[in-house]
Amino acid sequence: MARIERTVGFIETMDCVSVSKIPEGKEWTYEIKLDGFRVEAVKLHGKVTLYSRRGNILNQKFPYVATALKDLPDGTVLDGELVALDAKGRSVFNLLQNFRSAEAQIHYYAFDILVLKGKDLTQLPLSERRVILNKVAPANDHVSLSAVSPGPLSKLLKFVKTHGLEGVVAKRADSVYQLGKLTGL
Numbered sequence: 001m002a003r004i005e006r007t008v009g010f011i012e013t014m015d016c017v018s019v020s021k022i023p024e025g026k027e028w029t030y031e032i033k034l035d036g037f038r039v040e041a042v043k044l045h046g047k048v049t050l051y052s053r054r055g056n057i058l059n060q061k062f063p064y065v066a067t068a069l070k071d072l073p074d075g076t077v078l079d080g081e082l083v084a085l086d087a088k089g090r091s092v093f094n095l096l097q098n099f100r101s102a103e104a105q106i107h108y109y110a111f112d113i114l115v116l117k118g119k120d121l122t123q124l125p126l127s128e129r130r131v132i133l134n135k136v137a138p139a140n141d142h143v144s145l146s147a148v149s150p151g152p153l154s155k156l157l158k159f160v161k162t163h164g165l166e167g168v169v170a171k172r173a174d175s176v177y178q179l180g181k182l183t184g185l
Contacts, residue, residue, distance in 0.1 A: 008044045008075045010051045011114055011122075012180035022153060022170050029126070030149045030156050033167035034109060035091040036083030041065075041108070043072040050082075058082075061099055065108050068142035075118035078137060079177075080110040080146065090165060110137045111146040114177055122177035129177070 015038075022030075038053040048066040050058040059066050065082065072078070084095030084105045095102050113133040114122050121129050130148065137145055149156050153168070160168055 008077060008115055008118055009042060010040060010055045011077055011079075013038060013040065013053050013079065014178045014181050015053075016169060016171075019170075022157075022168055024151070024153050026150075027172055027174060028151070028153075028170050029173050030151060030153060031111060031146050031169045031171065032156075032160065032165055033169050034081040034083045034146070035093045035166045036081045036096055039065075039080055039082040039108065040114075041069050041072065041076075041078040041080065041110070043069065043074055043076045046074060048072065062106060064103055065106060065142050068108070068140050069138065071138045073117050073136060075115065076113070076136065077115040078110045078133070079112040079114055080108055082106065082108050088163075090163065104141075106142060108143045109146040110143065112177065113137070122179065125174045125176065126171055127173040 040051045048069045083091035086092045
């Protein structure tokens with residue numbers, strides 16, 4: 001598939017729907033649901049801009065996260081979650097709201113790459129975008145990749161329950177990124 005050029009900037013996020021039963025099967029991957037702010041990181045002309053889900057710029061609140069993403073290639077857009085971690089490594093929304101006193105606990109988990117060097121990747125399958133993300137996203141004190149598990153779902157659900165975590169997000173490995181869509185089964 002030929003990649004197309006894309007104007008680099010804020011992209012309307014693809015969001016998932018809540019379901020009563022998490023889908024299972026080899027076509028699904030799973031991530032721990034994080035309790036934070038959905039944030040797109042956009043690097044353009046040498047500068048990283050952090051955008052909220054509604055397109056608000058968050059650089060003044062989290063300049064250290066923007067700095068931690070400075071090594072992204074120019075013309076790149078990442079999708080992820082900005083969280084504050086407690087002493088046990090769990091995301092805690094209340095800590096995030098106290099961002100001025102919690103800098104050491106603030107972390108950006110990248111879970112998708114939408115654009116790389118001006119090339120639109122949204123029509124590639126999630127599994128391919130994750131391979132690209134693994135090569136591009138920096139890992140440091142404020143940035144990591146979100147952990148992806150191919151299953152089994154029962155083991156992951158037990159882990160989430162035992163550790164008092166937010167939940168699980170299921171994503172089809174072959175799915176494309178549908179801008180501005182609320183997607184589910």
